Amino acid sequence: MTAVAQHKTILDVEKVRKDFPILSRKVNGKPLVYFDNAASSQKPQSVIDATNKYYSFENANIHRGVHTLSQEATSAYEVVREKVRAFINADKSHEIIFTKGTTDSINLVASSFGKNNIGESDEVLISAMEHHSNIVPWQMICEEKKAKLKVIPINDDGELLMDEFHKLLSKKTKIVAVTHISNSLGTINPVNEIIAAAHEKGIPVLIDGAQAIHHTTVDVKELDCDFYVFSAHKMYGPTGVGVLYGKEELLNAIPPYQGGGDMIKTVTFEKTTYNELPHKFEAGTPNIAGGIAFGVAIDYINLLGIENIAAYENELTNYALTQLNTVPGIQFIGKAKERASVISFLLDNIHPYDAGVILDKMGIAVRTGHHCTQPLMDRFRIPGTVRASFSFYNTKEEVDLLVNGLHKVIEMFK
Amino acid sequence: MAASIKELEETIVEEFSYYDDWMGKYEFIIELGKSLPLINEKYKTDKNLIRGCQSRVWLYAQIEGGKIIFTADSDAIITKGIIGLLIRVLSHQTPDDIINTDLSFIDQIGLKEHLSPTRSNGLVSMVKQMKLYALALKTKML
Structure with a gap:
């Protein structure tokens, strides 16, 4: 409990990550990169306890x-x-x-x-x-x-x-x-x-x-x-x-x-x-x-402070938007001026499911599909999107892994 | 005499044994998905559509000399590649053989997760539908 008290003013992501046991596990032999926070967030040890x-x-x-x-x-x-x-x-x-x-x-x-x-x-x-x-x-x-x-x-x-x-x-x-x-x-x-x-x-x-x-x-x-x-x-x-x-x-x-x-x-x-x-x-x-x-x-x-969380997540989202923008053929779905840490996108003609399967093999958890918003997908005339959603325990290094993963996806499907 | 389901499964398992990592295996499936013309466009109708949460699958069945010929397609390449494997095994077979197969080769080549109901890619429903067609034909032939 006291361990998190120190995060109060500035969010120290490395320290925060230690509060979430699941973040140290591996998926398909790779360190887990969990970018499906909009579906459900991970739990700190104190909640589990x-x-x-x-x-x-x-x-x-x-x-x-x-x-x-x-x-x-x-x-x-x-x-x-x-x-x-x-x-x-x-x-x-x-x-x-x-x-x-x-x-x-x-x-x-x-x-x-x-x-x-x-x-x-x-x-x-x-x-x-x-x-x-x-x-x-x-x-x-x-x-x-x-x-x-x-x-x-x-x-x-x-x-x-x-x-x-x-x-x-x-x-x-x-x-x-x-x-x-x-x-x-x-x-x-x-x-x-x-x-x-x-x-x-x-x-x-x-x-x-x-x-x-x-x-x-x-x-x-x-x-x-x-x-x-x-x-x-x-x-x-x-x-x-x-x-x-x-x-x-x-x-x-x-x-x-x-x-x-x-x-x-x-x-x-x-x-x-x-x-x-x-x-x-x-x-x-x-x-x-x-x-x-x-x-x-x-x-x-x-203890973390919702303002600190918001500030960190906004910074990470802006970083992700800039980095993802370098991926060839990326098309963002949702470009609102006021936005939160949810990024939906498509890669050229690659089906979101295909991208999701390959990213999962690399330990990267994103959401693919219509996100329970079928009428919205129909509005954009798309079958679904790839969605990366960030939390305060995610890092810029993880965003880089996603970007590299997407390059690999493009290479495999071209 | 056409190859049996079992023989076809064994051939596929052997083909996949050349790939020892996931990437090679998936590249192979992607190639399959890209290269196979699977269904006549006129059969890609809503009637033949199986709507998965993730990807969509179209399945069409016709009967020739007591055997079922399946054609299918998907909007996702990986799903389409796996459909290619399933069709290779199940098409041109008798209803009894189709009903009785357990498709264990999918597990053997390490792609079981794609036939998991939680994937909602339409494949589970497709296999179920293939067996239903077989059952319906068998009943008709009795």
Whole structure:
């Protein structure tokens, strides 16, 4: 724990890398170069230890028992809610709902908000660069309610056409759901402007923060968004844990999502009354170990400092863009002026799958394919891309290895 | 008498034994993928499309004298190269032989990972579809 405290002001990448045991492994006989951080980030030892410690010494169900273990587990779990609240600067800790992940959070909002607020010929407004998980839940509720899904178009650089967005906002729009940072293009969207414009017309806004929460300071009060959703596993925490932040008033106004234990106040066969926030939305035993380890991941980010992380990742991204630009035939997909540490590209006519297979043989993990954004790939008329996404534990030397690897790929397929 | 599935598998395993590193092996597959004309363009329709998450595969089957002739294609070269191997082994064979083969040669030449369901390159679905065609034909012949 104290080992990371020294990283506080300037990020020492060699020191940081030692916190992540997986980074010292080999893949196909080569040192692992992990550039698939946008899909899931690696875990520091402290997070791994927290999971282990919980099951070894603290395991009990929460919110139920009077016995010591249950009390301790409940406290440890609830402390994390407060950590999340502070991390995103929410007003109240009961505005933090624990879920299984970003997808689960969006499904919760689409289903519960949609139940009473979306009706026939109403509209839900999303963007052309959304992940399937911020498309399909809305499509499902729209289908059920005979409502329409409207899409904010983008330009060839992968930026939202804001004029079109303003035109699409109408009396029929019941909610706007857009991503903060695109997982395929790296584009940072002008969420402040989107939220302000929607609010002017009294329309609530959900922001998909899965790619933003670990890369930039997120202040939900400053953003004034109505819902903000993200996953622990992209912020160096465990899988199966996510967050739905919602404004208290909205969370109180919408019905529960799933029924079961923990979300009730009283149950009779005639009538059940529901528990208060946040428990109203947390039916069943949650991922307690994951939640507690998530708290440790937040501690880790706080020790490094999100500003230091952002500064380092931006520098590395700029270096990568410059170096990748020297690769013959490279075509970047997504050239937004405001961008995060996600770079999508194609190499001439080489299929992304082919490039990915050869890079993997060299120990380099990139993502290939449509990145769960098929409509976006259709927009660019491409089958997919090769995507390299960086984290604070990646190095310039690793970027050089990727560039060399791409030269090799070109040689093999020419 | 055409070669049996087993004989064809053995030939391929022998061909691959000349390459002792991954790069040589993949260069060979890439060559296969580039050189083989695999399917008549008119059969590259949505009906014959197997949509993998990573690459797309088109598969077409026709029957000649109780044997199945497969033609296929992919938009990814490595996938196409492996399709070339699968077609070489499974095309012009009887339904029974196709149904009963386990394609263990793919494992022997060290390309098992490409037939893993997690790859989502369309190959697993393609092999499944080939066997389904064989099963359908067999039922028809009974």
